[in-house]
Amino acid sequence: MATFLLEVGTEELPASFVESALAQWRDRIPVDLQEAFLGAEAIDYYATPRRLALVIQGLPQQQPDRQEEAKGPSAQAAFKNGEPTKAALGFARSKGVDVDALEIRDTDKGAFVFVNHRIPGRATTEILAELVPQWVLGLEGKRFMRWGDGDLRFPRPIRWLVTLLDDTLIPLTLENGSERCSSDRRSFGHRVLHPEPLTLSRASGYQETLAAAFVDVDPSRRQTTIQAQILAAAASVQGHAQVSPELLAEVTNLVEWPTAVVGAFDPEFLELPPEVAVMEMESHQRYFPLRRGEDSPELLPYFITISNGDPAKSALIAEGNGRVIRARLADGKFFFNADRAQPLDAFLSKLETVTFEESLGSMAAKVVRLTAIADRIATQLQVGDDIRSQIQRAAHLCKADLVTQMVGEFPELQGVMGEKYARHSGEAEAVAIAITEHYLPKGAGDRLPQSLVGQVVGIADRLDSLVGIFSLGRIPSGSSDPFALRRAANAILHITWAANLDLDLAALLEQVVTDFEANPEVTVTDGEILRSQLRDFFLQRFQTLLQDDYGVDYDLVNAVLGDGDGDYAARVLAHPLDGRDRALYLQQIRQDGTLDTIYATVNRAARLARQGDLDPIVLDPEGVVDASRFQQDSEKAFLAALTTLLPQTQAAQANRDYRQLVSGLAQAATVVSRFFDGPDSVLVMDENPAIQRNRLNLLGLLRNHARVLADFGAIVKA
Structure with missing residues (x-):
């Protein structure tokens, strides 16, 4: 198994692109390798401001041979009078098989010629030579640039390219007009600490080789180093660093060999609102502010900057950065005082x-x-x-x-x-x-x-x-x-x-x-x-x-919004607080099993009630149910349950507390199930129109009480 190294050397890249580029590679490269029939044991992605790199371990030297079925011309075109035509012969030749290997199969579009043929595996070096330009030039981002006289676009000019499979250089060239960037073994270390080029003889050992040249190519390790250095630097002045995750991610991709440096500014600038001083430090200078304590709003007259320079020059770096932030804070103080010279x-x-x-x-x-x-x-x-x-x-x-x-x-x-x-x-x-x-x-x-x-x-x-x-x-x-x-x-x-x-x-x-x-x-x-x-x-x-x-199931949200019934949606907009509470309550009673005790009965009643004409807002059985038309005791029990349910529903409407309503519906469900399936059950769609309407009104009333909570027809039974 082989190891492949790709390093794309550039001028200093924007920090935001560095992170984006690695994310794009993580999404794309494993897929491309799989589609190319190249397995890999591991892929490590690296980046600094001056390079994007990856190391693929466990690559085969070539693709495996494979069998593949191919569809050729129609049987009619491939054979005439039992003899192969030029079409059949050409198809067989293109697949590297004898014409005798062809077989005819029926398909939905008629009979066609098929063949199983062997595809020999290609060398991994050939495949990588094709994939690498796609990986590099296929990266996307904002504000790409051209340089030289070519059309090649990248966030910054590409200056070197390393492509090694174990100790073998894979030759390839990125053309950019009159400029050419050809792959080589040459890389570069830290711009200040190791300005000389270095030669990479093998793909393995990449991290260690670059570390010896003062470049930590692993962003996650650089970030860990920066965090530890910030902690130690803050402790050196008895402070606590304010570390914004966004700023930490940015400075990680701004340096190759980080050194935390403590700088200072005049205490008089602490008279500025802390938000102003922090904004000056973080937004303009990429400094980490220091506070007196972890939870203290009080700033200290210090900052931490992450240097990419010579650690031996830290004192000089601190002094220079201090001059810069003092000028920025002086501007902030001027703005602050000028603004306060008049009322808001x-x-x-x-x-x-x-x-x-x-x-x-x-x-x-x-x-x-x-x-x-x-x-x-x-x-x-x-x-x-x-x-x-x-x-x-x-x-x-x-x-x-x-x-x-x-x-x-x-x-x-x-x-x-x-x-x-x-x-x-x-x-x-x-x-x-x-x-x-x-x-x-x-x-x-x-x-x-x-x-x-x-x-x-x-x-x-x-x-x-x-x-x-x-x-x-x-x-x-x-x-x-x-x-x-x-x-x-x-x-x-x-x-x-x-x-x-x-x-x-x-x-x-x-x-x-x-x-x-x-x-x-x-x-x-x-x-x-x-x-x-x-x-x-x-x-x-x-x-x-x-x-x-809020984690509410989709069908319960639909039940609150209504399934094609605008009244539900209008109610939600008129009372969004109540709409949320009803959705959360439905989720609660689904989880504790209460919804199961009422769902089937209420849903069945609601479906049948559509065949009636009872107004959805009617809750009181008075005037819409005629007890004299009852033929079974189950109808009487149904009416009694509705009469008991009425004050519970009215209370739910007034107080937006639906617990009593659900309790009442659960009690009514037992009675209604008897109405449907008990020994004294009834045929709702009785041939007598008056009796039918009376029974549909009973069901409509139950539906109307339930719709005070939700549209049960939108709920999906588990």
Whole structure:
């Protein structure tokens, strides 16, 4: 068995591409090898900023020989009067067999010639010579470049190529116009610590050879080294490093031989908000900030940078990086002080110059709209005057920091700086907190707003964006969602559910669309289509979140949304909190077995009830069931069960507590099963129309009670 080494040497690659390239190789290369009939014992993937590499162990020297069946020409074309034609002879020759080996078989399209022929295995070197250019040039990513006068595209120029099968060089060339990169045994070590080229004599021992040249080619091992060095460096100044997983992954792919270096800056910069200093360090400089303790918000005047230089020059490196961060922090301090020279609301007029979306006007216009929406939400929630005033003020100010110098420099700090500037301006604490919180959650797994003011303003902001962008016809499709509208709708439902806000989302959508229709600055082509699209969009989000995030079975979600019955969907939009609770309750009673005790009977009753004409909202048997038409005691027992069930259902409707309803349905199910199959059972579809209608009304009433919980017809019996 042989070992194959591929190393693609480049100028410094973007860190994001390094990780992506290895992921693409992991997906593609095992499949390509399998399709080429080359088994491999193991594949190791390596990468640094200057190289992508892999080592395949346990490769055969050639493919195994194999037998393969081939279909040839039709029997009619292959043989004339029992003799082979040129078609048969050519087919046999192409497969390396005698014509006597051909056999005729019947197929759906008539008789055809077939043959089992031997395919000799090709040399592994030949196959790899074909696959390697595909592996290298088939990589995808953003911002690929051309260099020289050729058309070859890659994130950075390719400078060397190593292709060794054991100690044999596989010759191949990547053409790039007048430039050629031919495979060789030559590689390169660390740019500073080992600038001389090195020769790789064999594919094995690659890691060890490069390590001797001060290059750790294993990203996972480099990351472990960096983490250990950060821990030791932080301890050296009695600090705790703030290690962002994203930054750790990035710096891992920015260095070949990492050295953690502690740098310092002037303590006066600790007067800046920690978020600003951290953003300067992480975003601009790729530094790891240091805090006084693991859970302490207090920063220390130190940072850790991961150097790719000479460890002996660490003091000089620290000094240089310190000068850079001091300049950055000085800029941040200037922005911070300049922004605080005026109250936050003084920035509002500048929002007129910021475009939210060309057809929807400025950010100032958006603030006016979302403020009105927030007030509608406050009305729905029946908040007190003090809370309503805070909601209005927070909505009014929530975008003001977008035009501050600090947020202009660091857009990621929108909301964060608004909160700080609001406090400095003397705004109420609830208003200041809401300015930050209304952006939450910013992504999957992010924290949710905790204050009512922040929740209301956040929902209002997203509703305005959703209705506005939908009105322009820019509805998410497939994986395309440039305005993150799915995330906005998800956030609205998550906030509503987490805070138990009893919102009528259907009414809110209606009101917001109506406001857009009345707005002379916005064009709504067809309000009814817009309303329908928004309702469908939220129902899709409802379904997806309950299945994916809450683990509710798909059929139980469908039962809450209704199977083709718009009343269920309308109820969910009017009471999304209740819709979630009913779905979770259905999941609970499925798991504890309660659903099984009522499912069959209720579902059977609901199917038969479709043949009647009882209004789905009727629950009281008074006036719809005539006891004088009963012919069996089972009918009397059925009516008695419905009479007992009525107050339980009414209580469930009033309190949205469905336990009593399910208990009542379970008790009724025993009686109804007697109605269907007991010794005094009845024929529902009696030939007497009045008796038939009476019995269908009994079943319709049971269905109507059950539909207060869900559409049982949508539930799939396990």
